[in-house]
Amino acid sequence: MAPPHIMVIFGASGDLNRRKLIPAIYSLYRDGLLPEQFTVLGLDRQELDDEAFRERLDGDCREFLGTDPDAVAWQSTLQSVYHMTVDVTDPDMYPRLAERLAEMTGAGGLVPNFLFYLATLPRFFAGITAGLGRVGLLDEAGGNWRRVIVEKPFGHDLQSARDMNRQLHEVMGEHQIYRIDHYLGKETVQNILAFRFANSTIEPIWNRQYIDHVQITVAESIGVGGRGRYYDQSGALRDMIPNHLLAVLSIVAMEPSNSFNADAIRDEQTKVLRAIQPFSHDEVLTSTVRGQYGPGMQADGTHIPGYREEAEVAPDSKTETYAAMKLMIDTWRWAGVPFYLRTGKRLPGRYTEVVIQYKHAPNIMFRDSLLKRENVPPNTLVLRLQPDEGIGMNFNAKIPGHALNLGTVQMNFRYDDYFEHAPATGYETLLHDCMTGDATLFKRADNIEAGWELVDPVMEVWSALPVHDFPNYAAGTWGPAAGEQLLARDGRVWHACEACRADVT
Numbered sequence: 001m002a003p004p005h006i007m008v009i010f011g012a013s014g015d016l017n018r019r020k021l022i023p024a025i026y027s028l029y030r031d032g033l034l035p036e037q038f039t040v041l042g043l044d045r046q047e048l049d050d051e052a053f054r055e056r057l058d059g060d061c062r063e064f065l066g067t068d069p070d071a072v073a074w075q076s077t078l079q080s081v082y083h084m085t086v087d088v089t090d091p092d093m094y095p096r097l098a099e100r101l102a103e104m105t106g107a108g109g110l111v112p113n114f115l116f117y118l119a120t121l122p123r124f125f126a127g128i129t130a131g132l133g134r135v136g137l138l139d140e141a142g143g144n145w146r147r148v149i150v151e152k153p154f155g156h157d158l159q160s161a162r163d164m165n166r167q168l169h170e171v172m173g174e175h176q177i178y179r180i181d182h183y184l185g186k187e188t189v190q191n192i193l194a195f196r197f198a199n200s201t202i203e204p205i206w207n208r209q210y211i212d213h214v215q216i217t218v219a220e221s222i223g224v225g226g227r228g229r230y231y232d233q234s235g236a237l238r239d240m241i242p243n244h245l246l247a248v249l250s251i252v253a254m255e256p257s258n259s260f261n262a263d264a265i266r267d268e269q270t271k272v273l274r275a276i277q278p279f280s281h282d283e284v285l286t287s288t289v290r291g292q293y294g295p296g297m298q299a300d301g302t303h304i305p306g307y308r309e310e311a312e313v314a315p316d317s318k319t320e321t322y323a324a325m326k327l328m329i330d331t332w333r334w335a336g337v338p339f340y341l342r343t344g345k346r347l348p349g350r351y352t353e354v355v356i357q358y359k360h361a362p363n364i365m366f367r368d369s370l371l372k373r374e375n376v377p378p379n380t381l382v383l384r385l386q387p388d389e390g391i392g393m394n395f396n397a398k399i400p401g402h403a404l405n406l407g408t409v410q411m412n413f414r415y416d417d418y419f420e421h422a423p424a425t426g427y428e429t430l431l432h433d434c435m436t437g438d439a440t441l442f443k444r445a446d447n448i449e450a451g452w453e454l455v456d457p458v459m460e461v462w463s464a465l466p467v468h469d470f471p472n473y474a475a476g477t478w479g480p481a482a483g484e485q486l487l488a489r490d491g492r493v494w495h496a497c498e499a500c501r502a503d504v505t
């Protein structure tokens with residue numbers, strides 16, 4: 001159960017609040033995790049009273065509550081929300097907000113613990129926190145807690161991330177800042193920790209002696225939808241790699257911490273990010289790939305427009321919709337083991353997975369048989385983060401018959417077969433963690449900066465060398481040829497995802 005508090009959401013009319021935050025609050029009510037003394041104050045520029053705000057949410061959010069929503073929990077959610085009309089750029093707004101909160105906690109009898117959620121445009125983040133700081137709303141001296149959840153993107157390069165960290169630290173302590181990456185709220189991502197560190201057979205073979213390489217793929221089948229303007233400024237690299245892909249990498253590659261304490265775990269994650277070999281400018285050319293989709297075809301024959309034809313995208317846009325890279329981690333555990341990362345839009349399926357490819361077994365026993373070493377596929381462990389959440393181990397077995405022929409088979413664990421769990425976005429977990437003061441799954445300042453340190457040289461080289469071959473992959477295909485060559489040069493191939501086949505047909 002979360003302690004009594006007021007959650008103040010900046011950006012109450014926004015997409016994130018409608019699709020993720022209010023539905024997550026509903027889930028927490030349904031699961032009995034919110035106290036009686038819990039209130040949401042939604043802020044935006046709309047002229048609405050509390051009742052009209054509730055009605056709007058009722059209409060906007062229902063489709064995101066899952067099938068067969070619990071009517072009592074949904075009513076509790078709606079009754080807990082209030083509205084205040086504000087313009088965050090107006091300095092007079094902050095004393096008014098302080099007054100409203102003082103009324104709610106004074107005459108209203110609520111407990112003055114405040115969770116501020118910045119679900120608005122990133123350019124407002126620093127101004128909002130400065131405003132809150134000015135009127136004392138971030139002050140914990142009275143014994144009540146004050147926390148701020150900061151949405152992504154956290155900066156657009158290293159310098160801007162450093163600036164943002166400095167601005168936040170001017171008005172509050174690091175322990176009050178919860179930088180959210182909803183990937184870390186996903187059960188399957190957290191399960192990587194359980195899989196690695198709660199099983200005695202896994203960890204001993206989780207290193208360079210056994211592992212040939214690691215692949216991390218975040219594939220999206222959709223285009224940019226209504227986010228063309230934002231995406232065209234950002235691109236696949238900025239949008240996905242410093243946050244989601246490096247978050248997954250840091251969990252896959254970190255050393256065990258000596259406790260489950262937030263700082264102990266985040267220390268290990270930052271250490272591994274800092275151990276990634278930085279790219280020289282020449283290495284950016286050989287170890288990274290960018291791509292942009294052109295028109296293409298879905299598996300069912302439907303035409304898909306190219307990126308440059310999407311709404312609010314420049315017709316000559318040079319923004320990448322695909323990014324891949326090869327990283328090397330300079331630690332005792334990972335020396336010589338490449339980590340290949342890729343992400344892209346309009347790929348043939350939507351899935352996120354980590355593939356651990358083990359080294360070839362010595363072929364001594366089979367050398368006189370018809371089998372050749374290269375014909376024996378290496379073992380792979382596939383951590384399916386979404387969809388079809390689970391873990392599969394591919395290994396070789398003898399095909400029944402007189403000849404000694406091998407076939408690859410799979411041991412498969414599916415979450416759905418073992419656990420009853422409602423579909424979740426990650427926001428439920430992360431909101432509840434913040435409410436209870438557990439920062440383990442949130443990013444610390446150093447962790448964010450380590451991610452940008454890695455990506456900055458890539459952005460520098462990419463912007464200094466304009467692309468001439470965009471679009472260089474057709475929508476509905478696996479990205480540019482250079483993405484395949486990145487692995488082919490090392491004698492490797494991207495793992496073919498099974499789950500995504502269902503997605504495209």
Ligand SMILES: NC(=O)c1ccc[n+]([C@@H]2O[C@H](COP(=O)([O-])OP(=O)(O)OC[C@H]3O[C@@H](n4cnc5c(N)ncnc54)[C@H](OP(=O)(O)O)[C@@H]3O)[C@@H](O)[C@H]2O)c1
Nearest residue numbers: 011012013014015016044045086087088119120151152153
């Ligand atoms: N949408 C998602 O699924 C998603 C996923 C991950 C991260 N995020 C992040 O979450 C944040 C919000 O994204 P979003 O998609 O919800 O954006 P959005 O739909 O554009 O919503 C922006 C919100 O900010 C409010 N706003 C804008 N200017 C304002 C002002 N001057 N004063 C007060 N309120 C103002 C808007 O309210 P009014 O215009 O009504 O005043 C609206 O409620 C961004 O940082 C985004 O990167 C979003």
